[in-house]
Amino acid sequence: MAKENTVIKDRLEKLRAAMAKNGIDYYIMPTSDYHNSEYSADFFKVREYFCGFDGSNGTLVVSQNFAGMWTDGRYFIQAENQMKGTGVELFMMLNPGVPTIAEFLFDNMKDGETLGFDGKVISTSVGENYEKKLSGKAVKYKIDKDLAEDVWTDRPALPCHDMYVLSDELCGRSFKEKLANVRSKMREFGATAHLLSKLDDIMWLTNLRGSDVECNPVALAYAYITFDRFVLFVQEKEVTDEVRAYCDKVGIELKDYHEVMNFISEVKLDGNVLCDKRNTNFLTYKTLLDRTKEAGVLLKNEKDPTEIMKAVKNDTELKNIREVYLKDSVVLTKFIYWVKKNVGKIPMTEYTAAEKLDGMRAELPGFIELSFPTISAYKSNAAMAHYEATKDNAAEVKADGMLLVDSGATYMGGTTDVTRTIVVGEISDEIKKHYTATVMGMLNLASSKFMEGCTGRNVDTFARMALWEMGIDYNHGTGHGIGYMLNVHEGPHSIRWRFNEGMHEAVLQPGMIVSDEPGVYIEGSHGIRIENIVEVVERETNEYGRFLGFDHLTYAPIDLEAIDKKYMQPKDIEKLNNYHKMVYEKVSPFIDDEDVKKWLKEATRAI
Amino acid sequence: MAKENTVIKDRLEKLRAAMAKNGIDYYIMPTSDYHNSEYSADFFKVREYFCGFDGSNGTLVVSQNFAGMWTDGRYFIQAENQMKGTGVELFMMLNPGVPTIAEFLFDNMKDGETLGFDGKVISTSVGENYEKKLSGKAVKYKIDKDLAEDVWTDRPALPCHDMYVLSDELCGRSFKEKLANVRSKMREFGATAHLLSKLDDIMWLTNLRGSDVECNPVALAYAYITFDRFVLFVQEKEVTDEVRAYCDKVGIELKDYHEVMNFISEVKLDGNVLCDKRNTNFLTYKTLLDRTKEAGVLLKNEKDPTEIMKAVKNDTELKNIREVYLKDSVVLTKFIYWVKKNVGKIPMTEYTAAEKLDGMRAELPGFIELSFPTISAYKSNAAMAHYEATKDNAAEVKADGMLLVDSGATYMGGTTDVTRTIVVGEISDEIKKHYTATVMGMLNLASSKFMEGCTGRNVDTFARMALWEMGIDYNHGTGHGIGYMLNVHEGPHSIRWRFNEGMHEAVLQPGMIVSDEPGVYIEGSHGIRIENIVEVVERETNEYGRFLGFDHLTYAPIDLEAIDKKYMQPKDIEKLNNYHKMVYEKVSPFIDDEDVKKWLKEATRAI
Structure with a gap:
């Protein structure tokens, strides 16, 4: 038998205590940041912290008496080695007889139990798939809680590096011109507001760059666009004097990155909201969906207009x-x-x-x-x-x-x-x-x-x-x-x-x-x-x-x-x-x- | 000015009288038989009868003070020539500024007016498109009346030619085997009944053939399939002794072609019904939709299972x-x-x-x-x-x-x-x-x-x-x-x-x-x-x-x-x-x- 991995076991016990405290019966930890970036920073390596497996694809599911990690064929051997002695069960995705996470949850969760995950690191399609597959059960959801916050004491900080400004000459189009095109697409879609979550789209649109994702010159950011406002949510510490001066000049309203959820929970909606489901995390999308319903307007799930503008x-x-x-x-x-x-x-x-x-x-x-x-x-x-x-x-x-x-x-x-x-x-x-x-x-x-x-x-x-x-x-x-x-x-x-x-x-x-x-x-x-x-x-x-x-x-x-x-x-x-x-x-x-x-x-x- | 075409004008007047009698304000006549076949028999050439244009694509719309015919670029010249002196206006489809039929109806119909057409010669997608485009108006529909019945006195008969049986040896698979495969797909789709309207699919499935459509060896037919019945609706006169003996032998229940609407309006539904929207005319589809709603079951719009079986x-x-x-x-x-x-x-x-x-x-x-x-x-x-x-x-x-x-x-x-x-x-x-x-x-x-x-x-x-x-x-x-x-x-x-x-x-x-x-x-x-x-x-x-x-x-x-x-x-x-x-x-x-x-x-x- 493999030697016990007491480090991981100890972490899992603390996680289970936090789950109990928060009334969560099953907790899911995937591999993503808040923007589904190609590379996740150390801050987001929650799954690795709680099971030891550090491959690029894996999802950990924990309950009081179970821990299982799902990964694909590239990582079966590595995962088995890295998780030895942790008590975490390996689920080999796509192998015959191996249930998907949704199937597993459907088979194991009891009516009245609560499924939890940090809805900011789950894509909307994955979140909706869980909801759909579990729709036959009386399962509750808690998706606004990142339990690692309470348990992972030496957690690395969220990446936070200086942003910088690209000149209009280098970009060929000014932020103002690009924004006018985006607003014209908003009009076409019949929307008066647009939440943009995709980092490279926000960078392309603002002519700003950052260094918060490995190999991607992007800053962690959200943008909220109406016909008279352009609000950019970035970490305050990343905003250099140069960036601030530029934003002032071109009319970019700066708010702190961490304020975005509060903002979209409170902002007055006077028309339909454009939001591309594919590029927005589950918590953000659900929040907007609730807000628009409340306000009697529509959440228009259309392709981010920036996507094709950026590509051409x-x-x-x-x-x-x-x-x-x-x-x-x-x-x-x-x-x-x-x-x-x-x-x-x-x-x-x-x-x-x-x-x-x-x-x-x-x-x-x-x-x-x-x-x-x-x-x-x-x-x-x-x-x-x-x-x-x-x-x-x-x-x-x-x-x-x-x-x-x-x-x-x-x-x-x-x-x-x-x-x-x-x-x-x-x-x-x-x-x-x-x-x-x-x-x-x-x-x-x-x-x-x-x-x-x-x-x-x-x-x-x-x-x-x-x-x-x-x-x-x-x-x-x-x-x-x-x-x-x-x-x-x-x-x-x-x-x-x-x-x-x-x-x-x-x-x-x-x-x-x-x-x-x-x-x-x-x-x-x-x-x-x-x-x-x-x-x-x-x-x-x-x-x-x-x-x-x-x-x-x-x-x-x-x-x-x-x-x-x-x-x-x-x-x-x-x-x-x-x-x-x-x-x-x-x-x-x-x-x-x-x-x-x-x-x-x-x-x-x-x- | 072109010489008056009194023949067409007279026919249109009779049509308008029939419209008034039936409470129809706008009446649409497209180019199709009941099964959207590639070639329509003379019986179905209603549009040609009322405007003179005999091209392969055209739709005539008539009201008390208007008649317009929509066709595509292949036929602009021919249509103009054939409709001279009829008073029927030519609408050149896709030309700039030319409204579609739905747009025309939206612009011209008044709230409370009734749109009529024979729902058996309109495909479900076209019918649904009219409904969608006119959804902003209080328009009523009358889709179960073929006005030509009353007006077109010397109308050619519905094609009616002897059917014949192909041997299992020639077909490679017996009707029984094919039917078992169809039923197994019905089970997969969770349906207990299946209405099949596509002529070549019905012929392929039954190993029967006919001659009711030019160049297509098919009989006009519908099939209604459950797990214990196979009902084939064909014109009684087409059923030769050979065909009847074969049907008796293989368990095909024969009913007259003209009974199909009554049948689906009355048949007891004890589960979901499979029906491929693409291959079913609007009236039939709507009737089934109403019936399934009434019965508290679903109308499953899935591809006809026969389609791929026939193709391979x-x-x-x-x-x-x-x-x-x-x-x-x-x-x-x-x-x-x-x-x-x-x-x-x-x-x-x-x-x-x-x-x-x-x-x-x-x-x-x-x-x-x-x-x-x-x-x-x-x-x-x-x-x-x-x-x-x-x-x-x-x-x-x-x-x-x-x-x-x-x-x-x-x-x-x-x-x-x-x-x-x-x-x-x-x-x-x-x-x-x-x-x-x-x-x-x-x-x-x-x-x-x-x-x-x-x-x-x-x-x-x-x-x-x-x-x-x-x-x-x-x-x-x-x-x-x-x-x-x-x-x-x-x-x-x-x-x-x-x-x-x-x-x-x-x-x-x-x-x-x-x-x-x-x-x-x-x-x-x-x-x-x-x-x-x-x-x-x-x-x-x-x-x-x-x-x-x-x-x-x-x-x-x-x-x-x-x-x-x-x-x-x-x-x-x-x-x-x-x-x-x-x-x-x-x-x-x-x-x-x-x-x-x-x-x-x-x-x-x-x-």
């Missing part, structure tokens, strides 16, 4: 993005050269290679932060979807096989993302076949021409065709939108093929930028991903309508050592040669070292 | 379909030879060419009827989407340009559909370019390999890629499902690319058959369409999942005189050559005439 980049943003991607591409090109030159000659691990690349990026003028933790995966590690090398646990990179590097940064002028799989030694014919098909997929999508009205579902298959012909697929989307000095993953558009009834799809529009990243992952052997970022552009408008296409934003060589022409049609070869010609033309002027330039010439040669 | 053909159906398509392909091949040999030498019009082909098909054993009126369009006529040559109005086919022929038939063993565009003389380089891209599109889709889970929206672009690259599109879907000895157009699957929020998509499954018919239409110059029917098949199942593809069902030569290799990649040429090799292998054994065989060899040569 303006001319200034596009100009800056193109420049930033080029300088980022130059760094990556130099890094590829460095890897190829030094592999087998100097000590190199996945971790030190990533450190090298991160350091090169950090030296660029305008560098702010990485846009996500660099993925550096050698050989078969690259086949693991969520592999993460750490300083102490990283494979040595030898002169054999390939190194996959997926990386990016946010600079003044844009956020980047790029993946290259670098040949560092001998590779098999099978790898070359897979590599060639991956490259063909990336270029086939990037060079496609399609009619306006297409969504990512229409064009995804262009990237998969060559792989599907070989009976290979990759188990991830082909592309995601990317923010402007914002989150590296943003919607509403994406490039995915799978159909889900009632799913939302966004039509591709000129000015959107999107990733194009097919891959091949062979467990225990190798992983390949080639990712360029492309910009949607107009190609032609004629009697049939408007034809769109993509322009590359990423210019970095694709490893010709892994290309086998026998799998390519003349047109495929032409696409690769054209791309490499552009890479050399764009990148070489920024390469001073003659050795690197010479190598680049060779690395981008026509085949 | 069973092994027997597939075996027969393959044979029927081959014999149909042989006929088409011989016809192509006949056209090419005789053009410019004997008198030939679009109409006589179609007659020749129809006659050749009619001679085949098992021929039942054409699956749709043959489209035969010469040169620029082929660019018109809805061109129809008639005996008296058909272009002469000369030894110049191309003839497009889209045709098919229902035989014992399957329903076919195929298009070939035949070179009959000189064609331009531009035509060759367009023709080559169309063929590449057809073959590219047909030879694609894709993952299970794809719908038509994922693969449509395979057929368009080559055309889109040239900045050309076709303004129709790429593919539709096809019935088994049933309608030439059937769902739920299709191959289309356009996105509509909330649209229904069906995943492609092995056993489905679907058309693959890209085209190019240049107004005033030429029209090209190449259509093969393909069968969805499994290609491979491995660790990534199940890969599907298509097998050709159609084997007829593609005109090499219009192919220009310079637009093709080696892979495209290989696809064409492989297809032609199969065409020769499959078709030539059925060609006795050595001249034809020799020609076919040449027509299917590798290029």
